[in-house]
Each structure stands twice: as structure tokens, then as C-alpha cells.
Amino acid sequence: MDLTKTFVFVAILVGLSLAAPNLNQGLWINPEAELDVSPRKIVEGVEVPANFTWQDKDGINYLTLVKNQHIPQYCGSCWAFAATSVLSDRIKIQRNAMGPDLHMSPQVLLSCAKENRGCSGGWHLLAYKYIKDNGITDETCSAYLARGHKNGADCEAQYLCKNCDKYGNCWPMEEYPKYYVEDYGFVSGEKDMMEEIYNWGPISCTIAVTEEVHAYTGGVFRDTTGRKERDHVVEITGFGEENGVKYWEIRNSWGTYWGDEGFMKLVRGIDNLGIETNCSWANVKNSWDAGKEIIHRISDQDRTQLQKDKLYQSVKYQLTRKDREAEMYETKCRLDSREYTGGEKILTPRPHEYLNLEDLPENLDWRNVSGVSYASTWVTNQHVPQYCGSCFLQATTASLADRFNILLKRTNINFAFSVQSLMNCAFGGKCATGGHPIEVYQYADTDGILHNSCMNYESKDIEEDGLCDPINVCRDCQGPPPPDGEQSLENCWAVDNPRKYYASEYGQVQGVDKMKAEIFARGPISCGIKTTPNLYNYTGGVYSEVREITDLTHEISVLGWGKTTEGEEYWIARNSWGTYWGEGGFFKISMYENNLGITRDCCFGVPDVERSGFKTVTTEES
Numbered sequence: 001m002d003l004t005k006t007f008v009f010v011a012i013l014v015g016l017s018l019a020a021p022n023l024n025q026g027l028w029i030n031p032e033a034e035l036d037v038s039p040r041k042i043v044e045g046v047e048v049p050a051n052f053t054w055q056d057k058d059g060i061n062y063l064t065l066v067k068n069q070h071i072p073q074y075c076g077s078c079w080a081f082a083a084t085s086v087l088s089d090r091i092k093i094q095r096n097a098m099g100p101d102l103h104m105s106p107q108v109l110l111s112c113a114k115e116n117r118g119c120s121g122g123w124h125l126l127a128y129k130y131i132k133d134n135g136i137t138d139e140t141c142s143a144y145l146a147r148g149h150k151n152g153a154d155c156e157a158q159y160l161c162k163n164c165d166k167y168g169n170c171w172p173m174e175e176y177p178k179y180y181v182e183d184y185g186f187v188s189g190e191k192d193m194m195e196e197i198y199n200w201g202p203i204s205c206t207i208a209v210t211e212e213v214h215a216y217t218g219g220v221f222r223d224t225t226g227r228k229e230r231d232h233v234v235e236i237t238g239f240g241e242e243n244g245v246k247y248w249e250i251r252n253s254w255g256t257y258w259g260d261e262g263f264m265k266l267v268r269g270i271d272n273l274g275i276e277t278n279c280s281w282a283n284v285k286n287s288w289d290a291g292k293e294i295i296h297r298i299s300d301q302d303r304t305q306l307q308k309d310k311l312y313q314s315v316k317y318q319l320t321r322k323d324r325e326a327e328m329y330e331t332k333c334r335l336d337s338r339e340y341t342g343g344e345k346i347l348t349p350r351p352h353e354y355l356n357l358e359d360l361p362e363n364l365d366w367r368n369v370s371g372v373s374y375a376s377t378w379v380t381n382q383h384v385p386q387y388c389g390s391c392f393l394q395a396t397t398a399s400l401a402d403r404f405n406i407l408l409k410r411t412n413i414n415f416a417f418s419v420q421s422l423m424n425c426a427f428g429g430k431c432a433t434g435g436h437p438i439e440v441y442q443y444a445d446t447d448g449i450l451h452n453s454c455m456n457y458e459s460k461d462i463e464e465d466g467l468c469d470p471i472n473v474c475r476d477c478q479g480p481p482p483p484d485g486e487q488s489l490e491n492c493w494a495v496d497n498p499r500k501y502y503a504s505e506y507g508q509v510q511g512v513d514k515m516k517a518e519i520f521a522r523g524p525i526s527c528g529i530k531t532t533p534n535l536y537n538y539t540g541g542v543y544s545e546v547r548e549i550t551d552l553t554h555e556i557s558v559l560g561w562g563k564t565t566e567g568e569e570y571w572i573a574r575n576s577w578g579t580y581w582g583e584g585g586f587f588k589i590s591m592y593e594n595n596l597g598i599t600r601d602c603c604f605g606v607p608d609v610e611r612s613g614f615k616t617v618t619t620e621e622s
């Protein structure tokens with residue numbers, strides 16, 4: 001035995017492991033935890049097809065948005081992400097993919113499912129157990145902080161559901177939608193896993209991660225290192241065969257810049273990376289009605305519990321509560337277009353120039369066009385984790401995302417753009433003042449915008465010296481999780497060449513007819529309105545408020561119109577005040593007489609699909 005050689009070999013190994021990313025993604029099984037697992041529901045006589053994916057089942061995408069557990073800083077929360085995406089997807093399946101998509105909040109689990117270790121690891125089964133016993137809220141109630149109960153976000157009512165105002169106050173909500181797991185259990189082995197996925201929906205599985213997995217960019221992956229030490233949790237969303245090779249379709253929580261838009265194909269049938277060893281399923285309890293209205297609200301018991309909360313009882317909160325109700329609406333998150341000097345970019349005829357306005361349909365709702373939703377991806381809450389006047393970014397990016405969906409006729413990618421990435425370039429405005437909506441489309445033309453999984457929403461302005469640094473535009477991070485109070489960006493880096501989404505044209509539009517033509521021909525637009533206390537209180541139905549308006553203070557997205565049985569015509573709009581506001585985050589507003597100024601100042605952007613790296617889908621193909 002040549003000792004020198006051995007020494008060199010060991011040195012190389014040590015060097016490698018130091019240089020390698022921290023591969024532990026956060027599977028940790030609490031040895032003391034007790035589960036109440038149920039047997040799997042078997043469906044007799046079902047023939048499982050050779051190819052199947054929930055991304056595209058008879059042309060419908062039943063999957064929700066791809067997430068990134070590693071931003072704004074590292075967190076070993078794969079277990080919470082795998083569990084919440086299984087749940088969000090199974091809810092979408094139950095609701096027949098009729099929007100809006102609901103994204104269950106991993107933050108609730110990181111803070112409150114304390115049988116796990118938050119950002120230092122956990123087990124998806126204990127996530128299901130927590131949700132079965134306590135319920136869970138969506139991300140518009142509890143935004144992802146990448147912090148757990150051990151490093152700065154210990155369980156309090158605000159981590160279940162909160163709202164914040166412009167005075168810097170936040171308070172836990174008293175009423176909000178909640179979702180439950182009905183039952184959960186284990187599944188393993190190729191055949192059973194395929195049956196479970198096909199009959200009921202995606203499952204979560206433990207998996208061994210290697211450096212090659214980190215570097216994966218596409219194709220059917222096959223591990224040759226033989227590693228089976230499972231340290232990560234992912235979701236399996238389908239299975240198939242490619243060139244005679246059987247594979248699983250896996251959805252990871254490492255952003256869309258990883259793998260194939262966030263997905264990976266892994267060879268199937270040989271327990272590669274231990275993927276077929278230990279998976280689990282969870283069924284959701286129905287807490288909505290006919291795929292639309294969310295009807296489940298917190299119980300009296302939950303409310304009593306809430307009133308004991310620190311934040312709820314805080315002096316500041318009590319003192320300002322009155323102000324809040326009266327003045328919350330006096331927020332300003334968009335600037336006046338009359339002060340905008342950037343102009344329009346119009347290259348092709350405008351829809352109102354070539355469409356016969358009489359021919360427009362009586363109803364149009366991009367959330368349901370012949371049974372397909374093009375507007376389901378994204379309901380946001382600009383006011384959590386703290387107040388920020390980002391409506392001008394929320395409404396415009398949401399409208400543009402819907403338009404990508406419409407143009408590509410490809411419902412198997414979920415488009416949602418990063419508001420924080422735009423804020424980090426202080427582009428167009430700030431939290432305190434808002435900005436010019438049309439500048440967002442202009443920026444999408446000149447610079448391109450990014451997927452939400454590049455930079456998640458933190459609802460804050462950035463420090464001057466980090467302005468538009470690549471690391472603040474699209475970021476990735478590795479372990480360990482930073483301790484309470486530390487940001488620890490030294491473990492983060494800028495992502496090379498993430499996909500950018502571009503616009504080709506943008507412009508302004510006013511008045512009912514032109515708005516309708518634009519929405520009908522090309523998709524949602526964004527419009528300025530005046531916010532009032534009544535609007536803040538809106539819970540459903542057709543809103544109407546005609547008043548003298550001097551300035552438009554808020555921006556929303558308009559995605560269709562309709563008519564009540566009494567003959568009242570209205571717009572269908574999407575707000576960015578969370579799913580607990582209005583009709584699951586949406587509202588209807590009376591069409592004429594310029595209600596709240598809605599027909600006065602709208603704008604639009606046209607996606608540039610080719611420059612964004614997509615092939616145009618022709619009508620024949622779709």
C-alpha cells in the first residue's frame with residue numbers, strides 16, 4: 001500500500017466535499033413522533049396507462065406553481081414544500097383546475113409543526129399529521145420567510161394568517177380560509193406508487209441527492225453512484241416512457257432555473273436514488289364549494305386562541321386599530337400616468353381598430369374559457385410579510401403572466417413573475433410611494449423579468465448598495481440555515497442566465513369598448529382605481545361606487561366581464577390583497593359610470609414568446 005497515494009486520495013476527497021454544495025436538503029425523521037396513518041384507498045379494476053402526468057391530463061394542467069425553498073436564504077424545508085405541493089395539487093385536482101390555484105403555506109409548518117426542526121429538517125408525514133390536526137392556510141396568509149421555529153419564526157398566530165398596514169402594524173387575521181388533510185399514509189414500490197398517482201394525485205417521496213442531481217438539466221436521469229441514503233423529499237407528479245426507458249416525473253422545490261423548468265425525469269422501476277422505498281400520500285378534506293368559493297373559516301375555538309396572541313394584544317395594535325379601519329384604504333401604490341413620460345410601444349394594430357365591437361361576447365372570463373383557466377396561477381398579497389405599496393408590480397406581472405398562458409396555449413407551465421426581483425432594481429417605484437404600472441411592461445421589453453422562484457416576495461425595498469446586483473435579481477443559496485437574526489448571504493450566489501420573460505409592445509387603454517377589445521384579443525390588462533373603505537370591506541357580489549375622483553391610488557388586473565341576471569354589467573378583476581379578501585382574491589365591479597375610476601387609466605403589455613425562449617404555438621397545433 002502506497003501511503004503517499006492514499007494521503008493524496010483522502011486530501012482530494014476532503015477538498016471535494018468542502019467545495020461541494022451542502023447536499024443535505026432537510027429530511028429528518030423525528031424518532032419520537034407518532035403517526036396515525038391510514039391504509040391507502042385501492043381502486044379495483046383501473047388500468048394505469050404507460051404515460052401519465054398531472055401537468056397535462058387531457059390538455060389540462062393540474063399542478064400548481066414551482067417553488068424555491070432556498071430563497072431569500074437557505075432553509076432545509078424540502079419536507080414542508082413536498083407536503084404543501086402535494087396538497088395544493090390535490091386541491092387543484094378536486095376543484096377541476098378551476099382557479100384560483102391555492103398554494104398551501106410551507107411557512108405555517110416551519111413555524112408551528114414543531115415535531116419537525118423547521119429549517120433544519122423535518123418529515124413530510126409529520127407535515128400531513130399537523131395539517132390533519134390543525135389545518136393550514138395559504139401563502140397569501142402566511143408568506144414564505146425561509147425561517148423556522150428554531151431560527152427566528154417561532155409559532156405565533158401571525159404565522160398562520162396576517163395582514164399589515166402602512167403604519168407598520170401587522171395583526172393576526174380573525175377570519176381566513178383553512179384547509180385540512182382528511183387522511184394520509186405510506187406507499188412504496190413502482191406499481192402501487194403509479195396507481196396512487198393515477199387514481200388520486202401526486203405523492204411525496206424521500207430521495208437520495210447527489211451532485212449530479214444538483215447539476216441536472218434535462219433528459220431521463222440515472223444515478224450510477226448507487227447512493228441510497230435518502231436525505232431529501234420531492235413530489236412525484238407522473239410517470240412515462242421515453243425511448244424505451246421508464247421514468248418518474250419529479251417536481252423539486254429548487255426553482256424553475258433548476259432541471260427542466262423545476263422538474264426532473266428519473267429512471268423508474270429500479271429504486272434509483274431510493275425513490276421507490278418510502279413515499280406517502282395525503283387526501284384533502286373538501287373545504288370549498290363547486291370549485292369556487294372558499295367557505296371554511298376559523299372556528300370559535302381558534303378565535304379564542306388567537307385573542308391570547310402577543311401581537312393581537314399588543315398596545316400598538318389596539319391603539320392603531322381604529323386608524324387602520326378608517327385609513328387603511330388611503331394607501332397609494334401607483335403613480336399618476338399623467339406624470340409618466342416613457343411613451344408607448346405599439347408595433348401592430350390595436351384590437352379596437354380591427355375588431356367589430358358589436359361582435360364581442362356578452363361574457364368573458366379568462367379564468368374559464370371553455371372549461372380552461374388561463375388565469376389561475378397567481379393570487380398574491382402585497383401586504384405580507386409586511387406592508388408594501390407594490391400593487392403597480394402585482395397587477396402588471398399577473399396580467400402579463402396570464403397573457404403568456406393564453407399566447408402559448410400551453411397550460412403545463414405555470415407563469416408567475418418575481419415582484420421582488422423588480423423591487424430589488426427599485427424599478428418604477430418603492431414600497432412607500434408605488435410606481436408607474438406601464439413602466440413594468442416597458443422594463444419587460446428592455447430588460448426582461450424573472451420567474452417568481454428566482455426571488456420570492458419579501459415586500460420590502462432593498463438597500464441602495466445592493467441595488468440590482470445579480471444576486472438580488474435571481475438567487476440560489478446553500479446550507480446551513482442562518483441563525484436567528486442573521487441574513488447570511490455569504491452562502492448565496494447569483495444564478496447564471498435564468499430564463500427571462502420579455503414583452504414586445506406596451507401601451508395605454510381607456511374606456512369600456514377599447515378595454516373590452518384589448519382583453520378579448522390579447523388577455524388581461526391592468527387598471528388604476530381609487531381605493532375606499534367600502535372596497536376594503538368588500539366580500540362578494542358586484543361592487544359599485546361612483547364618486548368624484550382626483551387620483552387613482554391602486555392598480556388591479558382586469559380579466560373579463562359579465563352581466564348579472566338583473567342585467568347589470570360588470571368587470572371581473574383580480575386584486576393583490578390575498579385570498580381572504582373578496583371572492584377568493586377576485587372581485588366584480590360595475591362596468592359603467594367609471595366606478596372608482598376603473599375605465600380611466602389602464603395599460604397592457606404583449607408577451608414576446610420567442611425572445612423569452614418559447615416556440616409560438618399555432619392554432620392548428622393547439
Ligand SMILES: *[C@@H]1O[C@H](CO)[C@@H](O)[C@H](O)[C@H]1NC(C)=O
Nearest residue numbers: 049050051240241242243244
Ligand atoms: C409514451 O410516450 C412516448 C413519447 O413521450 C411514446 O414514445 C410512447 O410510445 C408512449 N407510450 C405509450 C404506451 O403510449
Ligand SMILES: *[C@@H]1O[C@H](CO)[C@@H](O)[C@H](O)[C@H]1NC(C)=O
Nearest residue numbers: 029186187188189277278279
Ligand atoms: C417509511 O419510513 C418510516 C420511518 O422510518 C417507517 O416508519 C415506515 O414504515 C416506512 N414506510 C415504508 C412503506 O417502508
Ligand SMILES: *[C@@H]1O[C@H](CO)[C@@H](O)[C@H](O)[C@H]1NC(C)=O
Nearest residue numbers: 098290291292368369370371
Ligand atoms: C366553466 O365554463 C363552462 C362553460 O364553458 C361551464 O359549463 C362550467 O360550469 C364553468 N365552470 C366553473 C367552475 O365555473
Ligand SMILES: *[C@@H]1O[C@H](CO)[C@@H](O)[C@H](O)[C@H]1NC(C)=O
Nearest residue numbers: 325532533534535536537538
Ligand atoms: C367595514 O366593516 C367593519 C366591520 O364589519 C365596519 O365596522 C365598518 O363600519 C365598515 N366600514 C365601512 C366603510 O363600511
